[in-house]
């Protein structure tokens with residue numbers, strides 16, 4: 118194939134597929150290359166795709182019977198755990214029933230494949246139905262550069278040429294390093310490892326257990342005992358007839374404490390509150406993957422250069438400030454913005470960094486960088502031992518006292534709270550944390 122594309126996208130994850138859909142809709146000639154057997158074959162996610170960008174890519178996606186998503190979020194829960202107890206903040210609201218939904222639970226192998234099918238449909242309707250492609254099972258080895266500008270890619274012995282390259286290769290960003298935008302070394306304390314099991318149930322049993330109706334679903338995040346003293350947190354999401362349960366764990370802390378993610382996941386699953394929730398199912402999938410911490414310090418030095426744009430987790434775009442893991446929505450929006458920049462570059466016949474930088478500007482003005490900038494303190498706070506140990510212990514200790522009725526004189530709640538604070542922290546430490554929390558949130 119010796120034709121030249123307007124753009125080559127590396128990686129058919131959420132970012133790459135969002136970019137591809139945007140290019141197809143704008144009648145661009147492109148090649149999307151994926152190293153997996155099909156889009157999604159290599160992708161792991163918890164995962165809730167938050168926000169409404171999916172509706173921009175696939176309008177009215179909720180009307181499709183066999184769509185690639187599992188359930189839409191109708192209930193959210195944040196649970197603090199200590200060894201014995203669980204203390205949850207639970208939020209359910211009918212406004213979550215309104216479309217576009219606030220979030221849809223997805224299983225990536227199914228979701229990415231479905232979205233790739235939608236991209237194929239958009240290609241078929243574009244000006245280049247026979248000249249734009251999704252090419253699976255091909256690993257890109259190198260981005261070809263000439264005089265500092267990207268001119269295509271190399272895979273094995275073969276070269277493909279293009280005016281621009283969007284790198285959407287995910288968190289293991291080797292090509293981003295190869296083009297000189299990311300440092301070779303990323304500190305381990307800025308990176309987490311994600312581990313996940315999918316457990317299957319009879320659908321009716323699952324819906325009864327989690328009190329779900331229709332395609333409504335639940336997301337539950339866990340802080341505390343879940344991670345056995347290691348920095349991180351747990352999650353549980355309901356799919357159609359399965360649940361996704363897992364952990365994200367600080368890589369450096371894991372190494373220093375000599376613990377294995379697999380053992381910690383078993384520890385999490387044995388907690389009384391979790392054990393009762395997941396009993397009776399059959400584990401049908403197990404996966405692990407590195408995940409960014411949301412710390413801006415590991416972002417590439419820049420997200421563009423002549424003919425190149427970096428998006429999604431290749432750019433370390435991810436946020437976890439305690440409310441949810443947001444990686445797929447950041448990937449989706451950045452993919453859309455990267456593709457829109459390429460469309461402009463074609464109109465202006467200028468793929469140099471003076472046009473490419475408009476991507477960075479658009480990203481800075483979007484929720485992606487606005488939130489990443491606003492919540493850096495919260496990201497750091499969440500990764501402090503106080504947050505994943507002392508605070509959950511204190512909350513559960515207070516809960517145990519508050520909810521226990523034992524035919525003894527009942528102390529005032531403030532006395533119970535004071536005792537719990539004394540046992541698990543101090544007023545001074547809590548004041549500092551409260552001050553930091555108020556500032557960061």
Ligand SMILES: Cc1cc2nc3c(=O)[nH]c(=O)nc-3n(C[C@H](O)[C@H](O)[C@H](O)COP(=O)(O)OP(=O)(O)OC[C@H]3O[C@@H](n4cnc5c(N)ncnc54)[C@H](O)[C@@H]3O)c2cc1C
Pocket residue numbers: 127128129130131132133150151152153156157159160161162163164165166167255256257258285286287288292310311312313363364365405406407408428429430431434435442443444445446448
């Ligand atoms: C356990 C876990 C739970 C998570 N939970 C959530 C969640 O609930 N919500 C959320 O929003 N996010 C979640 N995330 C984060 C989210 O999965 C990522 O942020 C998101 O997948 C990033 O999308 P992406 O398209 O940038 O990269 P990816 O999804 O990683 O896609 C990159 C693609 O590029 C391909 N590729 C890589 N290199 C090459 C190459 N050289 N040649 C060809 N193809 C290549 C890969 O095969 C892959 O398909 C979770 C992550 C983990 C690990």
